[in-house]
Amino acid sequence: MSSAANILILATGGTIAGTAGSALKRDYRPGQIGISTFIEQAESLGLDANLTGQEIAAIGSEDITPEIWRSLYRACSNAMVNEGIDGIIITHGTDTAEETALLLDLTLPTTKPVVLVGAMRPADAVGTDGIRNFLNAVRVASDPDAAGRGVLLVMSDRIISARDARKAKTSGVDAFKGFPRDAVGTVTPSSLDWFGEPWAKGRAARYAMPTDFPHVPILYAHAAMDRSAVDCLLTDQTRGLVLAGFGDGNAPEAIFDRLAELAEAGISIVRASRVDEGLVDRIPLDSQHGFVAARGLGPAKARILLQVLLANGISAPEEIQAAFDKR
Ligand code: GLU
Numbered sequence: 001m002s003s004a005a006n007i008l009i010l011a012t013g014g015t016i017a018g019t020a021g022s023a024l025k026r027d028y029r030p031g032q033i034g035i036s037t038f039i040e041q042a043e044s045l046g047l048d049a050n051l052t053g054q055e056i057a058a059i060g061s062e063d064i065t066p067e068i069w070r071s072l073y074r075a076c077s078n079a080m081v082n083e084g085i086d087g088i089i090i091t092h093g094t095d096t097a098e099e100t101a102l103l104l105d106l107t108l109p110t111t112k113p114v115v116l117v118g119a120m121r122p123a124d125a126v127g128t129d130g131i132r133n134f135l136n137a138v139r140v141a142s143d144p145d146a147a148g149r150g151v152l153l154v155m156s157d158r159i160i161s162a163r164d165a166r167k168a169k170t171s172g173v174d175a176f177k178g179f180p181r182d183a184v185g186t187v188t189p190s191s192l193d194w195f196g197e198p199w200a201k202g203r204a205a206r207y208a209m210p211t212d213f214p215h216v217p218i219l220y221a222h223a224a225m226d227r228s229a230v231d232c233l234l235t236d237q238t239r240g241l242v243l244a245g246f247g248d249g250n251a252p253e254a255i256f257d258r259l260a261e262l263a264e265a266g267i268s269i270v271r272a273s274r275v276d277e278g279l280v281d282r283i284p285l286d287s288q289h290g291f292v293a294a295r296g297l298g299p300a301k302a303r304i305l306l307q308v309l310l311a312n313g314i315s316a317p318e319e320i321q322a323a324f325d326k327r
Pocket of ligand 1: 013014015016030059060061062092093094095096118119120
């Protein structure tokens, strides 16, 4: 009997499965190659793992939907209780990989490795990063020590935790960064090194996967804005709002006044930053109006966490703040 790990690959598309038709063309289409091509390529390189694939979607990840998220969640949940599966890999476009990773991190238990992987160059580009990232992801998902670290993202030989991961560059194979922690490990097709021990071994799922994602718009701060910028984002269904504020979650006085009115009316307000890196700290306005500081989460991921909390019936500002404060 082989001791090779049994890995389930859930494919969703993205550049990792994209082709241009010519290495010299700039434009390409994501989600063109079936997962079997990756499996065949990995096997032809002599990989010591049993790979099975399941296609969940074939999209550019800008088109990800709550339905696809729920399909991914269901497939991962089934794999978690299937004794024949040791680890899960999700191939994903890079544009929204951090949002999918955080959503699954919040809603899945940490009993088996779950690894998102993408690529910045299409599969037929010169120097494509797809197959290398994929082999790296297989190495990570095959390691029992990858469990207990939440959902992980593997790109450019680095392993980044879902909570920390963000796409920080529009192009280049090193497009992903981690904040506040950089990588939690490094990986190549021939090596794997973790920085520290798993921190959440055997942790149960923290929240239920939402059946409905509440309406939570993001308000992007800019110079010379007025309250109409807030009002045009609101619908009758709006349950929360994330401010992509200046600096450490700052906004013009007129905007904070409007947000205070919304908080008073029961809409959860989270202050994040339009700046790429740094913590958003609590300020006196927060306790005054019931605002929440996003801490290390950027606006897009703060939105995911707020949606999950609201869908799980958590709406008191101090409870929301506690969830944002957690690592
Ligand atoms: N926009 C596409 C996506 O996110 C392609 C970008 C990529 O995967 O790098 O799926």
